[in-house]
Amino acid sequence: MSQAKFSTETAGKVITCRAAIAWTSNAPLSIEEVEVDPPKAGEVRIKVISSGICGSDNHILDGTFKTPLPAILGHEGAGIVESIGEDVNSVKPGDKVLLIALPQCRKCDSCLHAKGNCCLKEDIFSPFGLMLDGTTRFTCKGRKVHNILGTSTFTEYTVMHEISVVKIDDDAPMENVCILACGFPTGYGAAVNAAQVTPGSTCVVFGLGGVGSAVVLGCKAAGASRIIGIDINERKFEKAKALGVTDCLNPQKFKKPIQQVIMEMTEFGADFTFEAIGTIDTMVAALESCNMSYGVCVIIGVAPAKSQLSFDPMKLLSGRTLKGSLIGEYKIRDDIPLLVDNYMKKKIDVDSMITHKLPFVKINKGFELLRSGKCIRCILLF
Ligand code: PAD
Ligand code: ZN
Ligand code: ZN
Numbered sequence: 001m002s003q004a005k006f007s008t009e010t011a012g013k014v015i016t017c018r019a020a021i022a023w024t025s026n027a028p029l030s031i032e033e034v035e036v037d038p039p040k041a042g043e044v045r046i047k048v049i050s051s052g053i054c055g056s057d058n059h060i061l062d063g064t065f066k067t068p069l070p071a072i073l074g075h076e077g078a079g080i081v082e083s084i085g086e087d088v089n090s091v092k093p094g095d096k097v098l099l100i101a102l103p104q105c106r107k108c109d110s111c112l113h114a115k116g117n118c119c120l121k122e123d124i125f126s127p128f129g130l131m132l133d134g135t136t137r138f139t140c141k142g143r144k145v146h147n148i149l150g151t152s153t154f155t156e157y158t159v160m161h162e163i164s165v166v167k168i169d170d171d172a173p174m175e176n177v178c179i180l181a182c183g184f185p186t187g188y189g190a191a192v193n194a195a196q197v198t199p200g201s202t203c204v205v206f207g208l209g210g211v212g213s214a215v216v217l218g219c220k221a222a223g224a225s226r227i228i229g230i231d232i233n234e235r236k237f238e239k240a241k242a243l244g245v246t247d248c249l250n251p252q253k254f255k256k257p258i259q260q261v262i263m264e265m266t267e268f269g270a271d272f273t274f275e276a277i278g279t280i281d282t283m284v285a286a287l288e289s290c291n292m293s294y295g296v297c298v299i300i301g302v303a304p305a306k307s308q309l310s311f312d313p314m315k316l317l318s319g320r321t322l323k324g325s326l327i328g329e330y331k332i333r334d335d336i337p338l339l340v341d342n343y344m345k346k347k348i349d350v351d352s353m354i355t356h357k358l359p360f361v362k363i364n365k366g367f368e369l370l371r372s373g374k375c376i377r378c379i380l381l382f
Contacts, residue, residue, distance in 0.1 A: 008093055011083035012038050015045070019155030020363045021140055023070045025063040028364045029154070034072070034145065036157045037137040039085035044165050045137075046097060049174040051153035051380045052076035053366045054182050055209055056101075056302055059278060060148065061367065064304040067127035071146035072138055074380075075101035076182035077153030078174050081165075088162045090333070095167050096174065098181040098340075101149035102326060103163035104333040117331050121163060123150050124326070132161060153178075154363060156382055166333050168340045175381060176351055179210075180339055182327065183377055184350050186300060187214025187276060188339075189328015192222055194298045195272045199223030204262055204270045205245070206286050207277035208236035209370075210377040211300055213243055213353050215274045218328075220244035221348070224272070228265065230258060230282075233373035243352060251285075259288035273297045278304075284311050292318040299324045353377045 015036045020029040039045045057073045059065035077099035081091050091097055103119045110116035118124075121132065129146030130136050137159035138145040138152070152158045168177065187210075191197045203219040205212045208231040219227050220243070229237070229245035237248040247265070251258035263269055269291035275283045278301030287297045288311070297320065303309070316322060330336055342348045356378040358366050369375040 008083065011093070014038065015157045017156035018360070019072050019138070019140070020360070021070050021145060022061060022073050025061055025069065029073070031361055031363070032140050034155065035139045036155070036159060039083060039137070039159050040131070040133065041086040042088060042162050043085040043131065043159050044088055044091055044162050045082045045157060045159045046079040046099060046165070047082045047157055048077050048079040048099070048153050048155060048382050050078045050176070050178040050382065052178050052181070052183055052210070052377050053363070053370055053380065055211065055278065055370070058367060058370055059302055065302055066305045067148060068129040068146045070140070070143065071129055071148050072152040072155050072158070073148045074153030074155070075099070075149050075151035076178055077151065078172075078178035078181065082157065090162055091165055091167050096170055096172055098166040098168055098177065098336060099151050099153050099158065099160060100164050100166055100181050100327070100332050100336070101151045102332055103150065103161060104331050105163045106333070111331070115329070117329050118326055119163070121161070131159070154360070154380070163333070166336045168337055169344060172340050172344060175357070175379065176354055177340060177343070178379060179350050179353060179377055180336060180343060183210040184214045184353065185328040185330050185336060185339060187211040187328065188218035188221070188348070189330050190274055190298050190300050190325045191215050191218025191272070193329035194323060194325035195274070195296050197222035197224050197272050200225045201271035202226040202228070202266050204228045204230065204273040204286070204289050206230045206273070206275045206282045207301065208240045208245070209276065210353060212274070212276035213240065213376050215276055215300070216240060216243045216245055217349060219272070228262065228270070235373050239355070239376055257285065259285045262289040269295050271295060275299050275301050277301045280307050280309055283309055287311060287315060287320065287322055290320055292320060294319055296321040296323070354379055357381055
């Protein structure tokens with residue numbers, strides 16, 4: 001086994017490094033020099049090696065997902081532990097880790113439940129952008145800078161709680177494995193865990209970006225025989241077909257609502273539908289596209305702040321199931337290392353989702369690629 005290289009020279013000291021700061025929404029990120037404090041008790045300081053850019057980061061920048069700014073965004077990272085605070089037992093300096101926005105404290109109601117993964121220590125539903133003790137480890141130009149969902153990966157060094165840090169195999173390929181910190185498990189797990197897609201079934205995936213592509217891979221792995229992919233950006237269709245989508249539809253090309261088109265294509269509606277975009281309209285369309293009696297609709301997309309989902313409750317009375325899924329219902333510290341092992345054994349195809357790699361300093365170009373739909377997943381390398 002190869003041993004990761006690390007230095008303990010910086011342990012206990014403030015590290016000065018580069019980070020991309022989001023000073024306000026709807027503006028480019030700016031690469032700045034930041035000071036990163038040493039980790040406190042229960043915390044881990046990590047040298048970031050790679051980070052994906054997720055649709056949720058873009059929702060923060062366009063103001064639809066509210067979290068305090070200025071902040072260092074990014075929540076899909078892979079790195080090496082630089083130093084640990086007191087009482088940290090599950091990782092040590094030099095360990096290879098994934099940096100994940102959803103913790104697993106193993107003590108709260110959700111963590112102790114066999115099915116729950118929405119750890120009560122998470123910072124997702126009303127993000128405050130600070131560590132659990134109410135402070136931040138980042139300073140830029142004398143100003144305190146928030147973290148994002150306890151993660152912050154758009155920086156050369158970050159500090160996270162141990163409960164959100166997942167130790168992975170020493171031989172994991174660090175340039176690509178970051179995708180297993182958010183996009184891949186979110187989509188794949190929505191299919192195999194949340195929906196429990198069955199062999200021979202028909203699935204519909206709304207949104208063929210990074211997360212939707214991983215849903216497609218999950219549906220395919222579960223044996224779905226028909227996978228209908230929906231996107232307004234037809235650039236996505238070629239890749240989607242390569243991943244396993246059997247029919248690609250652009251809703252803007254039809255005069256009638258897309259749910260009606262799907263009902264006609266599938267006769268009685270799909271067995272499983274997934275919303276991986278984050279708009280109310282597409283959530284309703286996904287619900288109405290699944291079979292009225294036994295269809296299952298899984299909401300993955302993050303809807304704009306304060307929006308409300310509204311639909312005729314009779315749509316559920318007939319037997320449909322509507323559910324949501326966070327990071328694919330994985331209990332991150334228990335389950336994600338196994339996904340990494342399966343990736344390394346080539347049992348799951350994560351690499352095909354990665355279409356671009358850029359040096360970290362070109363982060364704004366990475367966001368441009370995401371917004372224009374030219375990429376599925378773009379990875380930043382540090
Ligand atoms: P992405 O930008 O890569 O993909 C979104 C796709 O949706 C793009 O291909 C768009 O072209 C397409 N699209 C946009 N509007 C429409 C529309 N009206 N109709 C059809 N297609 C459309 O983002 P992503 O894949 O990284 O993220 C997708 C969503 O998943 C986003 O809302 C993000 O916040 C959410 C997410 N959820 C979790 C979770 O745990 N539930 C985790 C990570 C991301
Ligand atoms: Zn994400
Ligand atoms: Zn918990």
